[in-house]
Amino acid sequence: MRNSRLPREGDYITIKSYKHDGSLHRTWRETMVLKTSENEIIGINDHTVVIEDDGRRWVTREPAIVYFHRKYWFNIVAMIRDNGVSYYCNLASPFVLDKEALKYIDYDLDIKVYPDGEKRLLDADEYQAHREKWNYSNEVDFILSEHVKILVDWIQQQEGPFSKGYVDLWYRRYQEIKNRAHR
Template sequence: MSDVKPGQKVLVHAYKHNENLYRSWENVRVLEETDEVLVLINEEVLITELNGRKWKTNEPAIWFFLKKSWYNIICMFKEKGINYYCNLASPYVFEANTVKYIDYDLDVKVFNDHSFKILDLKEFNRNRISYNYSRTIVETVWEGIDELKKMIKDKRDYFNHDYVREVWQKFLDLKEQDEM
């Protein structure tokens, strides 16, 4: 476990395989950390792109960073239900008040009905060659896709809407206590 504390605001940095920072999130709030996962909350978080473009998130979200898995999962609360965005990425490290990970291009977008799309395959294949991803990394990324597909199909763990709502309620309860 790291030095991170519930309520603490942290940065999140996504890097490419060549170690160049390409996206940054500011003022992401820590909900909790366990032996398996770091849970963050996004509410109007400022995102800065590599090209300097800045924008804020539109909807509240829970961001699960699994300590041993090669993906992280964002659960977004939209008007029509919970949608998910899964980044295929290295396990994170926490240093200098920053959650850091390497993004391996592929993403899985999951809709409220648990249908999904794999995104950015062309980018993954292009970067696999230009950044010279090892065979182990390529295989590990695809294993991550397989794990995600099983969880999505079974509607389990982070893809269980009831579980996600419970985590969000925990955040709201803690937020209410802090405002008193």
């Protein structure tokens, strides 16, 4: 989408995650864009319809700030809950954007960060099973292991979406855009 226009603040986009074999994994309908730059897209899901690969539909329960980057092999979801912010970090290919959607390949490995700071690596068994099933290259395996290190460093250093004011800033921005639209 380098030649066509990037979505602007307040626009809605669709997000589609795929598996390594090209099969559709999950679709988020109507994610509001909060910021775009050459390499980043920040958005929010708030009672967003999610469609699973089997056609099952559900709606997100709480507002969540989503962060995608063109160079990093992860994306970050900051879920705003009553007990604080929980982060769900997907190890995934950098995003691509076309007229249809923001798209990426989900590589199963996830890191969850709880409001108290506890971190958990999730789905390592699923990653291993899919690595064997779809023959992930050694290069993909290496890139993902390096990006787990980058992600953990961001978490520990409170960088980017993990910085103190990040979620408040972008949630406030979302409320301003929403209020402006309802005037």
